[in-house]
């Protein structure tokens with residue numbers, strides 16, 4: 001089992017659209033998902049997209065931990081797409097394994113509909129809101145060459161986690 005390195009913002013594979021997966025049940029897709037699971041578990045993150053391990057394919061892994069809404073166990077999605085439900089957008093803090101040590105406030109749709117294929121080939125459709133919807137938007141953006149600072153509308157909230165925490169704790 002190889003542990004894949006996570007590439008950082010600026011790497012070309014993170015900045016271009018990923019390719020659709022032709023056969024979600026192919027052994028090489030299962031292998032990629034296994035390797036991504038190892039990398040995600042080792043990093044302690046809640047989500048990981050294939051381009052972050054330098055694989056230009058439309059695959060993401062994500063979970064919703066306890067305390068962030070209804071929990072979702074670690075789930076692999078192949079060729080996922082999202083549609084916003086309603087017009088409501090929410091601004092909240094995000095971080096990314098490809099931008100270590102950084103954080104920023106990002107506007108996202110509050111509710112979305114997810115359509116995807118599971119690694120066993122079955123179709124998945126679910127609605128998500130709040131943190132769950134945010135994680136999906138963040139991860140699926142990676143498949144389109146978008147990292148979260150590109151979604152920010154106030155770059156004054158972008159910075160290193162310790163600095164930002166200290167500043168916003170002071171209410172500045």
Ligand code: NI
Pocket residue numbers: 095096097098138139142
């Ligand atoms: Ni990310």
